[in-house]
Structure formats: C-alpha cells, structure tokens
Amino acid sequence: MKNKLISLEDAVARIPDGASLLIGGFMAVGGPNRLVDELIRQGKRDLTIIANDTARPNNGLGKLVVEKLVRRVVTSHIGLNPETQKQMIAGAIEVELVPQGTLAERIRAGGVGLGGVLTATGVGTIVEEGKRTVEIDGVTYLLEMPIKADFALVAAKQADLYGNLTYALTARNFNPLMAMAGATVIAEAEDILPVGCIPPDAVMTPSVLVDYIVAATPR
Amino acid sequence: MDEKTLIAKRVALELMDGDLVNLGIGLPTLVARYVPPGRHVFFQSENGIVGMSGPITGAENHDLTDAGGSPISALPGAASFDSAFSFGLIRGGHLDVTVLGGLQVDREGRLANWMVPGKMVPGMGGAMDLVTGARRVIVAMQHSAKGEAKIVERCVLPLTSVRRVDLVVTDLAVIEPTDAGLVLKETAPGVTVEQVIANTGCELIVAPDLRSMPIEG
Numbered sequence: 334m335k336n337k338l339i340s341l342e343d344a345v346a347r348i349p350d351g352a353s354l355l356i357g358g359f360m361a362v363g364g365p366n367r368l369v370d371e372l373i374r375q376g377k378r379d380l381t382i383i384a385n386d387t388a389r390p391n392n393g394l395g396k397l398v399v400e401k402l403v404r405r406v407v408t409s410h411i412g413l414n415p416e417t418q419k420q421m422i423a424g425a426i427e428v429e430l431v432p433q434g435t436l437a438e439r440i441r442a443g444g445v446g447l448g449g450v451l452t453a454t455g456v457g458t459i460v461e462e463g464k465r466t467v468e469i470d471g472v473t474y475l476l477e478m479p480i481k482a483d484f485a486l487v488a489a490k491q492a493d494l495y496g497n498l499t500y501a502l503t504a505r506n507f508n509p510l511m512a513m514a515g516a517t518v519i520a521e522a523e524d525i526l527p528v529g530c531i532p533p534d535a536v537m538t539p540s541v542l543v544d545y546i547v548a549a550t551p552r
Numbered sequence: 553m554d555e556k557t558l559i560a561k562r563v564a565l566e567l568m569d570g571d572l573v574n575l576g577i578g579l580p581t582l583v584a585r586y587v588p589p590g591r592h593v594f595f596q597s598e599n600g601i602v603g604m605s606g607p608i609t610g611a612e613n614h615d616l617t618d619a620g621g622s623p624i625s626a627l628p629g630a631a632s633f634d635s636a637f638s639f640g641l642i643r644g645g646h647l648d649v650t651v652l653g654g655l656q657v658d659r660e661g662r663l664a665n666w667m668v669p670g671k672m673v674p675g676m677g678g679a680m681d682l683v684t685g686a687r688r689v690i691v692a693m694q695h696s697a698k699g700e701a702k703i704v705e706r707c708v709l710p711l712t713s714v715r716r717v718d719l720v721v722t723d724l725a726v727i728e729p730t731d732a733g734l735v736l737k738e739t740a741p742g743v744t745v746e747q748v749i750a751n752t753g754c755e756l757i758v759a760p761d762l763r764s765m766p767i768e769g
Contacts, residue, residue, distance in 0.1 A: 359599040359635075360621035362614065385635070386677075412674025413621075421673070430673075433598065434639030434681035441636045454643065454684045457714030460676075490615070502626065503600045504615035506635045537634075 337496050338546045344519050345371040347545075351404075353381040353482040355440065355511040360386055360413070361393025363504030365488040365521040367549055369394050372402065379404045383440070383482055385433065385507055386410040387417040398426070407480065409433035432460060435477050437510060443479035444513025450477045485515025488549065489538070492522035493529070496543030497536045505537065512538045519545045553767075555694065555723035558740060561586045561767050563651055563692050563721050567593045571648040572641070574598060574682060577620040580651040580692050581606070596647065598678040600638050603630025619678065642678070643685035650686035652679060654693040654720070656707045659754040661716035661729025663691055664709035676712065683713035695722035701753030703727065703734065724748050726765060733757050738765045 345368060348354070358364025372380070373396060380403050387408055388395035395414045397403050405427040411417040420426040431439065438450040451474035455461055465476040487508040489498040498520055500508055512518050520543050553561075560582035567573055567583070569591040575581050584606045587593050596602045597618045604618060605625040612623035626632070641647055656664040663683060666676040683689050696702055703720065720727040725748045726738035736756045739748055741764055749756055 359619070360617065362599070362617050362621065386675075408675065410675040410677040412672075412677075418673055430675045432676050432680040433635070433678040434643055434685075437635040437639050452643065454681045454713075456684075458680065458711045460680065500634075501615035502613065502632045503597065503617055505632060506599050509634050510636055 337543065338494060338525065341367060341371050341547045342375075344368065344545050344547045345375050345377070347517065348372065348377055348484055350377055351379040352377070352484055353383065355480075355482045355485040355507075355515050356382055356384040356394050357485075357487040357506065357508035357511050358384065358388070358393055359503065359506040361388040361395070363488050363500065363506050363508055364388070364393040365486040365519070366393050368486045368519060368521050368547065369397060372397060373400050376402070378402045381405040381407070381482070383407040383480055385436065387414040389413050390416045401425070405429070407431060407436070409436050436480075437507065439477050439480040440507065440510045440514045443481040444510060447479060449479060451475070452477055481514050481516070483516050485511040485518045487512050487518065487520050487538070489520050489522040491524045491526055491531055492520055492543070492546045493526045493531050493540070494546070495528050495540035496520065496546055497531050497540040498522065498538035498543065499531060499535055500537055509538050512542045517545075518543050519547065521547050521549045523549045556582060558765075558767060559692050559721050559723055562726065562765050563690055564588065565766065566688075566690060566719065567591060567649060569593075572596055572602065572646060574642065574647055574650045574686070576650070576652040576679070576682075577618075578653050580653060581618075583651055583692070596638070596641065597624065598635075598638050598642065598682075600634060601626060601630060601632045602641070603627045639678070639681050642681050645685065645687060647682070647686045649688045649690060650682040651690045651692050652682060654691040654702065656709050657691055657693075657703050657717065657720050657729075658707045659705050659733055661734065662707055662714060663689070663712045663717050664707040665691075665712050667710055669710065679712050683717070684715055688719075689715070689717040691717050691720045693720070693722055695724040695748070696751050701751055704753040724751060727756070735759050736762060738763055740765050741767060
C-alpha cells in the first residue's frame, strides 16, 4: 500500500490552479488551516471554494479571499468576512449563497451518489429562483443538486497511517461530509498514529476515503 | 432593565422543561441566561452540538465554539455530531424552539432577517432551515429601528421563509401571528397599547385578554 503521509508542500503541489475545493471548518474551527496557508504560499489561483463560510479576513480560508486566489465561492455565510462582500459587490468573485442545511445535504448527496435532495428550506424565497419544485403529500420541496469537487481538504483530530480519521467536538462540522465528496481527499491531522490505535467504533471517516495525510503542525 | 434584557427574559418564559432549543447569534443568545428555575433546556448550536453552555472565558477549547465562533463548553450529557446531522435535527422536526433576530416581520407573520439588498449581504447561514424546520419559531427583536417600524404590512426585504412565525417578542410587546392577522397579546411594563400601535407598521388585533408582560422590573 502506498504511503499516504506526505509533506505539506507535496500535498498542495497536487492541486492545480482552477481546482474546485471542498474545505472543512466552521468559522475556521475544524478547518485545514495549514493546507490553506500552503495554498497561499504556492500561489494557487482561480479556485472554486465550497465551504460553510468564508471565516474572517485574517483567519482560515478567509485569507484565500483576501489574497484574491478565489474565483467562485459556494457558501452559507460571508457576513464576518467583509472582503468577500466587497469582492462580490465589485464583481471580482462569484458567490452562491446556500442555506447551511441545504449545503450540508448537497455535499452529502454528492458523496453518497444521490441525484439531489428535496428540501422545503428556501421555498418561496429568492433561494427558489431557477430551481425545480416537487410536491409530495401536499408539501412543496426544492430540488437541490449534489455537490462534488476535485479535492476535499479536511481537518481531523487524529489520523492513523491508513487514513482513518476522528474529529473533535464542533470541529467535526462539514469535514466527514466533504471527505466523501472530494475526488481526492487530503486530511490535515493534529495527531498521526500507528494503524490500530483508533478503535473501529471511534473512526468517523474510514481510511478508504482518504488519499493523503499531512501533519497539522510542522514536525 | 435594558430593552434587550427585557426581550430575553420574556422569551425565556416560552422555553419548557426538556425542550431542544436553538438560539441565534446576538440578542437571542441572551435568552439562555434567563431560563426559569426548574426547567432543564437543551441548547443546540448548529455547528454540531446539543448540550452547550453559554459563551465562556477561560478553559477555551479551540475545537469547541458556538455558531458565532465564540468559545463554549459542553455540559455533562452533551452530544456532538456533523453538520448534516445537526440540520437533520432542525429540518426533521426534532427542534422544539428556535429564537432568531429579525429585520422585518409582516402582517402574515413572515420573517425577513438575512439580507438588505445593496447594503448587507451576510448570507442566510442556518436561518432558512431553522425557520422552515423548527416546531416553534420565536422572533426576538427591537420593535422599531431608527424610528422605522420593523413590523410591517408586507416585508420589502427578502424573506427567510414563507412559514408563519409563532411569536414575536419586542421591547414593547408580545405579538402572535394568526390566520386573522397579528394579535397583540402583551405590552411591556409601562407601555400602552397606543404606543405599540403607533410604532407598528400594520394593523394589530388587540387580544381580549391583553396583559402586561409577566416580567418583574
């Protein structure tokens, strides 16, 4: 079996300009913040980012926006990153705002091979514009399409050398969903452990989904 | 007592023993401080926990925050999960109460609270799912802003959901949207019906059993 544990530099070098990236985290909590910093150092551009929020200008993936490396964002909240709003109003960045629960389910659908999601969220609001509606038992739902991406960048509490992952508390958030929906999955882990150290019941993302592991802190 | 405290105290009376409750960022967060004694309420944060404390200082854990990014702690008996599960609780009818702020509420009881076109586009975050999916939606807001009524005939701001909210609690009144329209149920201590009507942008039906908010000064 190939060695999944690679250097930060090697991991990010695999990501081309113009790539679509699912990035875990909620206001940068549980975000792969070292991978993000390396994207900036390597100057990757024209990125499409799918993430819960664009954090703050000086924090997590918020910095990608400030560095003008992002072309398009699919997200539920940009309110704490004025730079995203500024670039959106200036037309420099395309922003698709998606209700948070819908975003989670669209990514889940992408990862588990479903053709879409039916949700009542957004019916009768501007979120409905351009979407098909379906009526089931008298309730109107929007058809929301699945999301996949070239890469998923996730942050884990623990990884073993096979790539089994655990997450801590609210740092879990979108990470396990994204680990299923990225064609290539790079996990940044705080603790990297020998195989067998994480009990099967504790694994939250099975190793078969993970392509590369990098250490969250320099070693 | 300041206006925000009054609103938070009144909203807290709506929370029942055993309820699962989601509090929005800002004013709604204050509600957690005033849960009546003897009622145990489980607070959810949509970034993935049931059983959170309020914001804490000291003993911060960088893996544990509320939806605004403020450090919290997990109380004994708490459970954590991913975002899809968290919104499954919200959308699936498992959440008893959500308390959110508001920009406008209209005569049909519909809420707008996520953007002001051309001025402020923060995004809806979890608000649309919360208003659509929670069993009970309570709006906690100032009755008017900069002299303009926030309770209006029809929302001009983009709606959060077409679902009718269940209760609106402001610094002046408690209002219940119904089939017949907005019913004025309670006035704040020292506030008259005339004052409430003068600060409201649409017709109010005064409840026959109108009372003063049961809040001690």
